[in-house]
Amino acid sequence: MKKIMLVDDEILIRESIRECVNWEKEGFIYCGDASDGELALPLIEQQLPDILITDIKMPFMDGLELSAVVRQRLPQIKIIILSGHDDFQYAQSALRLGVEDYCLKPVSSADLVQLLHAASHRIDEEQRLKRTYAYTPEKLFADLCGGLIGTAAAIEAADQLDLQLTTPYYAVAILSLAPSDPRKLHLSQAAYQAAGQLLADQLKELPNSFVYKRSRTESVLILKGSQPELISAKLETLAAILQRKMKTAVGCELSLSLGSVQERLQSVHVSYLEAEEDKMWKKLSKQNKAKLWEVSFDPSSDLVLLDRNRLIDFLKLGSSKEAPGFIRQFAAELNGMNWDSMYAYYLINDITLELVRTAKQSFQTGGNRAELMKELQQQIRSISNFEESIDYLNTLLERLWRWRAEGSDKYGELIDKVKQQIREHYDDDQLSLYEISKKIGVSSSHLSKIFSQETGQTMTEYLTTTRIGKAKELLKTTRSKTFEIAFQVGYNDQHYFSNLFKKVTGLTPTEYRKQGLVENKAGLVGEGEDRL
Structure with missing residues (x-):
């Protein structure tokens, strides 16, 4: 049975189509x-209908934009356009978009x-x-x-594999x-098998969850x-449990590298790339710590204990x-350290x-970590005394705080521009997401997604x-x-405006006006009583 979704700004049209067809009998x-x-849009992404029926002319985001x-x-969704506008240009636009059919209102249930x-x-x-070839889960x-693989192909392949993707x-x-x-350097074959089975x-x-093996390790x-x-x-809990069990059961260390949580199926790739980057940085950090441990046995090294958590908290909030x-207080232990030793380099590098x-994880920045680290490691190699280490750490914090500022100010100006456009042009019945974005x-x-994320409501709701x-x-x-009021606030359909007004306020426009008059009279009476 195919799933059908309808988009139309006229409530009577929606109710008529919804009620006039025996959907189950017709196989829908x-x-x-x-x-x-x-x-x-969010309903479509959630329900994934097979066929979308949409009107062309609607407020904010019209049928062609949708x-x-x-x-x-x-792209697997078939689209049928309904419109009361007998306009060849609409038909041409619809056909260019690859819609399945285009027909004029009113359309009978049989048609x-x-x-x-x-x-x-x-x-x-x-x-x-498409069933001539098949995917395996891996x-x-x-x-x-x-x-x-694209979203549509992935969903179709998952359906064939009976996977809820x-x-x-x-x-x-x-x-x-x-x-x-x-x-x-390597685990024994028996240890790998035991660790793999436990995992x-x-x-x-x-x-x-879904899992696939990328290699033996x-x-x-x-x-x-x-x-x-x-x-x-769940990921953090899983990491703690697995790391403990692996070490106890098979003498094996498990590293869990994480990507960020993403909203779309197509963005699984983004999370994967972030997990790869996280893995690379953990490897670099592990190698650096191993070197730090190794050179700490050098008699010329002055072991230094620094409160890393305190520094990280200051990075986030300072x-x-x-x-x-x-920084001068935090790094006081560095004063008097032998800056000619490799220990100093690996400590600052760590x-x-x-x-x-x-900073990358906390500030959700697009800054390039790899390029920054190359530059910073050159600066670390040139540090030769305590004062230079203080200058370096101050400079490093300033660089990372620029990432923090970029993250916090990233969309503020954009959202303000959208709200200004809506406040200035709310009375335009042609106001649309497309026009504002243009x-x-x-x-x-992108604008629709960002507005929803940053404000907690869609642009349609704000409008x-x-x-x-x-x-x-x-x-x-x-x-x-x-x-007249409906027209003044951007609605050319009084019936639609009245229904929407009642949905939002709980009263019809007439009821709301009467309530306001009663409140005003009560206020005037109260003022008269006070004067008496």
Whole structure:
């Protein structure tokens, strides 16, 4: 049975289509509807309908914009355009986007069912042709991590393998095995087998996850879920359990390298690349610590104990004004150290690796760690005394705080521009996500995602709140009729405006105006009583 979703800003049209077709009898599932393209997008990504029916002219994100986004993200979905506008240009645009059919309103239930069956037959034929080759789970997961398969193809392959792949959030971890004894380069064959079996047994007990072996010593874990904080917590708990069991049971050390939690299936590749980078930095840090331990036995070395956690906390919360005093106090133990010894180099290098890695993870910056480390290691080699080490650490903090500033200010200006556009043009019934994104100079899909992430509401919700707020003001302060107020706040359909107003406020515009008049009279009476 194919899943059907409807997008139309006219509530009567949605109700009519929803009620006039016996969906189950016709072999379909009606999986939901929405009043505009932006509200529809998360529903489409969640429900993954087989066929999307959408109106063309809708507020904010119209049907053509929605179709373009859906064709890009989920090209397997068949799109049927409905429109009351007999305009050849609309038809041309729709056909260029690759929609399945284009028809004019009003459309009868019989005609609509015929269109749906035709689209359904084409879906069946495409699936039959694609079944000529099959994915294995390992190849599917490897291709997802490698960015070698698109969303639509991945979902289809997962369906064929009976795997539930789609979810709101994903994260990738790379699990690497190594001997606990740093003097041993490799584990024995028996130890690898025992460690591999223990790892497999533990991962079987982890729900909502997929795993594949990348090599004899490495496995890749894809974890999915509906709450990002729970995914991170599960990975941290898993790491602690596995590391303890591996060391106790088989004398093996397990390293868990993590990528960030991502929202889209296509971004599994991003999380995987971050896990790879995390693995590389852990390896560098481990090598540096091993060297630090080795050179600490040099009689010329002056062992220094520094509170790393205190420095990391200062990186996250400190300021430029406090830095000179803090660094001088923190690094006081470095005074008098032999700066000609390799111990000094590896100590400062180790602190640097820890700070850069923490900054990258905490500030979610796009800064290039590898390039920065090359530059910093050159500076570390030139340190020859205590004062130069103090200058270096101060400079390092300033560099990393620039990352922090970039992260916190990244989208503030962008969001302010969007809100300003909406406040200035809320009365324009043609105001759309596409128009705003064009004026601001970013893609509509990116803008929609960022606005939702940063404000906790969609742009449509913010526009609606702005328009209804202005309508409430006009209902209280003017004698304008409801249809006039609807037009003044950007709605050319009085019925749609009234329904939306009641949905938001719990009252019709007329009821809201009467309530305001009663409150005003009560206020005047109260003032008169006070005067008496």
